[in-house]
Amino acid sequence: MSIWSEILSAACADSEGMVKMSVTVRLQLLLSQFADGQEVVEIAADNNIDCLNNLTAQFPGLRRWLFTKQGEVAAYVRLFINRRQASVDAELKDGDELLIMLAAVGG
Amino acid sequence: MLTESDLIRYGRQISYPGFGEGGQGKLKRSHVVVAGLGGLGTASSVYLACGGIGHITIVDGDFVELSNLNRQILHWEGDIGERKTLSAARKLAKLNPSVEVTPIFERITHSNVGGIIEGAHAVIDGMDNFETRFILNSACVGAGIPFIHAGINGLLGEITTIIPGKTPCFACIFPQAPAEDGTIPAFGVTPALMAALQATEALKLLAGFGDLLAGKMLYFNGETMEFTVVDLVRNPECSVCGF
Numbered sequence: 173m174s175i176w177s178e179i180l181s182a183a184c185a186d187s188e189g190m191v192k193m194s195v196t197v198r199l200q201l202l203l204s205q206f207a208d209g210q211e212v213v214e215i216a217a218d219n220n221i222d223c224l225n226n227l228t229a230q231f232p233g234l235r236r237w238l239f240t241k242q243g244e245v246a247a248y249v250r251l252f253i254n255r256r257q258a259s260v261d262a263e264l265k266d267g268d269e270l271l272i273m274l275a276a277v278g279g
Numbered sequence: 280m281l282t283e284s285d286l287i288r289y290g291r292q293i294s295y296p297g298f299g300e301g302g303q304g305k306l307k308r309s310h311v312v313v314a315g316l317g318g319l320g321t322a323s324s325v326y327l328a329c330g331g332i333g334h335i336t337i338v339d340g341d342f343v344e345l346s347n348l349n350r351q352i353l354h355w356e357g358d359i360g361e362r363k364t365l366s367a368a369r370k371l372a373k374l375n376p377s378v379e380v381t382p383i384f385e386r387i388t389h390s391n392v393g394g395i396i397e398g399a400h401a402v403i404d405g406m407d408n409f410e411t412r413f414i415l416n417s418a419c420v421g422a423g424i425p426f427i428h429a430g431i432n433g434l435l436g437e438i439t440t441i442i443p444g445k446t447p448c449f450a451c452i453f454p455q456a457p458a459e460d461g462t463i464p465a466f467g468v469t470p471a472l473m474a475a476l477q478a479t480e481a482l483k484l485l486a487g488f489g490d491l492l493a494g495k496m497l498y499f500n501g502e503t504m505e506f507t508v509v510d511l512v513r514n515p516e517c518s519v520c521g522f
Contacts, residue, residue: 201435201500240458248457250496257452257512271509273498275453276430276437278463279319279407279470 192216193266197227199234200273206233215270219263220251223270237274248275281307284377289331302486303331309485310334312399314387314415316341316363318350318470319429319477320405325353326478327403328371332485334379335371338395339363340386350467387411392418401481404428405474407463409456416441416449420520427480429473433464434501436473439492439511440480443520446494447511450519469501 197213204211208231215230217223224245228235240246251258252271264270281300286293289303311332313324316339327335343354343361351363358366364382371380385391387406392414396402402419404427406412412428419426420443428449429438441448476497483489498507515521 200498201502202432246457247453247455250452252509255508256510257447271507273437273509274432275409275457276432276435277407277409277457278431278465279315279317279405279429 192218192222193264193268195223195264195267196269197223198269198271202274203234203237203272206237207231217264219261220253220258220270221245221260223264224260224272238272248277249273250275280304282377285331288375288377292330297488298486302488305486306331306482307333309400310336310398311481311485312336312338312396312402313405314338314395314402314411315405315407316351316353316367317347317405317407318431318465318467319474320403321351321353321367322471322474323403323405323477323481324367324371325374326475327481328375328378328380330478330482331375332378332481334381336381336383336395336399337364337367337371338383338385338387339367340384350465350470352467352471387414389414393422396422396424399424400485401425401427403477403481404430409453412449413453413456417519419443420448425484427477427484429470429477431463431465431469431473434466434469436469436499436501437496438473438476438480438499439494439496440484442491442493447513448517448520451514451517452496452511454514454517466501469499472499472501 194216197215199207199211215223215226217226224238238249245260250273253268293300293303309332311327313320341363343358343363343366345359347354353367353370362384364384368380368382396418402424423443426441494511496509496511
């Protein structure tokens, strides 16, 4: 195992030492301002909901945009794994790209 | 049947390879409903009229306000206080008198939507709320009429073409209506661009050429000038189009 693989594995291991998938999260313009201006963020997660929780743990300002007050993913949030629409509970593989978009409501 | 005037007026698009007089004739025989005369609907109806859609029904139940004028290009300073349908119909008639324009001054509801879209070959989404989009989507899916959705927020836009029975419908994409609170920011250029894309989809759909955004959503980011196309997925348990 290379040093970079070891670093990535360590970074992606949870408290029980289980290795989580590393995915690239792309944030829509409106969302990136709540992630320190970053449009691309690397997150360790096994599925979409896991990813959203880990993302908002890292950037708490995103939570009000992605979740309802009841803790459910907001209805205007659209998730795309590798540019294909995906459900909230869809699984993620190492190297996947999760695109997070908000619905454009106006006309 | 195209007239001598039609051949001159539409000559620059008739000369497009694969379109021709046949394509123009199809547009002339087409009926499109533009649902909503805000930023999206005013701009799309201009390009539908310019392009020679034979019959355009325009629907809105609101009056022109000063705050509309940064983006709703068919409504001008002197139109403030007038019905949007009359304001728009008057300009469209001057723009292209050969197009039949039917104004309907009503808010779209479950009870009137069937009559509004009856006989249409396509419906353009010019709405500014999800509730009416769901009403239009259900009616279009039920009647088998393509529904060309677009929405905007500031410098962001989205568009997809829904073909009933073939693509995911609006309810597949949005199983639940998002909460809507507050005024949506809007530059005029964003609905103008998305409306031009809606009209492009309508022209191709009606004349039968090119590829559509069927089963795909195109997102536009005007701040970074990025276009992103993603694949949409049909929901087999969709309350509107699921089996």
